[in-house]
Amino acid sequence: xxxxxxxxxxxxxxxxxxxxxxxxxxxxxxxxxxxxxxxxxxxxxxxxxxxxxxxxxxxxxxxxxxxxxxxxxxxxxxxxxxxxxxxxxxxxxxxxxxxxxxxxxxxxxxxxxxxx
Numbered sequence: 677x678x679x680x681x682x683x684x685x686x687x688x689x690x691x692x693x694x695x696x697x698x699x700x701x702x703x704x705x706x707x708x709x710x711x712x713x714x715x716x717x718x719x720x721x722x723x724x725x726x727x728x729x730x731x732x733x734x735x736x737x738x739x740x741x742x743x744x745x746x747x748x749x750x751x752x753x754x755x756x757x758x759x760x761x762x763x764x765x766x767x768x769x770x771x772x773x774x775x776x777x778x779x780x781x782x783x784x785x786x787x788x789x790x791x792x
Contacts (some may be wrong), residue, residue, distance in 0.1 A: 677703035681710050689721045689789055690714040691782075695728035698736030707736070711743045720752035721789040723782065727758025737770060744775055753777075757785040 677696035684691055692710050714722055724740065747754045755777045759767060767773050779785045
């Protein structure tokens, strides 16, 4: 798994681009750490781009839910971006589509974060 961290909108929106498989172990720890870094910096808006993720398991889902919970407690918001059909099916089956805003494009994700 590879993880790229960046910001948009003059640093107000954090972006985490994930590539590969999220199946527990070091890669999910790395994602959890990157999310924690954004929270520590006071970030309130986060896009997690899963467009290049081929597989995720329950451990990875736990990390995503933990991110949502942490951001919600801090009056922030997390948007999931770019999921493929397999990941989308996992989100539907687990009802995570009721928890997260899931968008197809980065522009849609930014728009979701800019609306109250």
